[in-house]
Amino acid sequence: MxxxxxxxxxxxxxxxxxxxxxxxxxxxxxxxxxxxxxxxxxxxxxxxxxxxxxxxxxxxxxxxxxxxxxxxxxxxxxxxxxxxxxSYRDTPSGTLRINTSSGGARQAMPIFIDFMRRYPEMKFDLVTEGRMIDIVVEGFDAGIRLAESVPQDMIAVPFGPMLRFAVAASPAYFERHPPPRTPADLVAHRCIRTRMPSGAMYHWEFERHGEAFAVDVKGAITLDDPDLMLSAARAGLGVTYLTEWTIGADLKAGTLQRVLEDWTPPFDGLCLYYPGRRHVPAALRALIDLIREHSGTAGERPHAAAPERSATD
Structure with a gap:
């Protein structure tokens, strides 16, 4: 300075x-x-x-x-x-500031690493937090969030695969409690509840045969971090609701057992988003190009605001 x-x-x-x-x-x-x-x-x-x-x-x-x-x-x-x-420089320079959730940062980290290797003159400032912020007011070049959470009037660049939630618990837990056959059966289970960044309790979302609804599950433990939820589920403390990206290794290893799989369809994944402007800084343009290279994304699109989803993205 x-x-x-x-x-x-x-x-x-x-x-x-x-x-x-x-x-x-x-x-x-x-x-x-x-x-x-x-x-x-x-x-x-x-x-x-x-x-x-x-x-x-x-x-x-x-x-x-x-x-x-x-x-x-x-x-x-x-x-x-x-x-x-x-933006007329051939090589990006300066500092690129990105705001995202912790889950979004973990999923995007391979792209960030590749970016820094390609542009060693760049400085990269990544801030993770659960709450949504105004990236313009807070001085960020771009944000990364679930597609449905991208603020109105932003330009969105989708990347990565579709996401999907999984309902799961440890085998030891299901030895003590019969696995639920429908979302309604969750009322009889100890669930690991999710607190949103806003402080509200997240209602688990389900959909099948065109019918969508949410369940306000009950349980003795409430957490706001997906890694803590995963640890609690592994310990047999209850049923959890996490993305396949977070829980996939445990499902494959058998440390967690999935239920209600046909009630959790996939949904649009992450987007990098930024304010619509005629000239995009060279550093941000380079990151956008790299995202497309990694994911084969077709292009950018204006986005509309959507309801807050779980902090477990």
Missing amino acids: ETSGLGELEAVLAVARHRSFRVAATELGVSKSALSHAVAALEARIGVRLFNRTTRSVALSEAGAQFVDSIAPALSTIRTALEQAG
């Missing part, structure tokens, strides 16, 4: 966005003290305090709020101009 000019303005926007010097410094790749000095230097030069700081909190002053509202659109325009100019 530069200590004057655009660097100082980017520093102010990052602190304003996160309400934290520590988090903003991490995002910008600088030390907290360097970021604090950059903001203080700008405040001294313009003669106005932009932030009210205490030992526990950071908040914009009235002048700071007006300043941020004024410079944010201008900086966005400058970033776009820089991206457009950079």
Whole structure:
């Protein structure tokens, strides 16, 4: 980060966005003290305090709020101009920031590794979190989510196979509890429940013969991470609902036993998505081309918002 000019303005926007010097410094790749000095230097030069700081909190002053509202659109325009100019480079450079879920990151990791091997001059910043965010506001170049979760007005690039959920438990569990024959039988079972990033409980989704419905399963344990759900199922704590991608090795090895297979049809998998813009940065374009190379994806398409699905993608 530069200590004057655009660097100082980017520093102010990052602190304003996160309400934290520590988090903003991490995002910008600088030390907290360097970021604090950059903001203080700008405040001294313009003669106005932009932030009210205490030992526990950071908040914009009235002048700071007006300043941020004024410079944010201008900086966005400058970033776009820089991206457009950079798109004419033969070799991608700079930092590519991607936001996704932990499951999405695991599935996309082979592509990310290939990308970094091909473009060693690039820096790659991957942030994983369950909640959906506004990638534009948070300063990301693109996001990766389930196709049905891609926000409205984004350009979506599908990649990877169709996904499918599996209902399963350990053989030891099914020795104690008769396997369910229909989703309705789950009411008699101890299920490993899923908490969504929003905090709501996920209702397991089923479909057969054109009939789709969801079941609010019951159980003694509630988790929000697929790896923890998998561990709990292996330990015989109950029935779980996870993607085949997550649970496939256990099904093949026999450590978990699948049930209700004809009630869980496949659905569209992951998409990389980004804001529709005329000039796509060279680095993002290179990643898109690599995704198509890996998966044979035909192209991009506008996408519409859809309901939140399980965090186990």
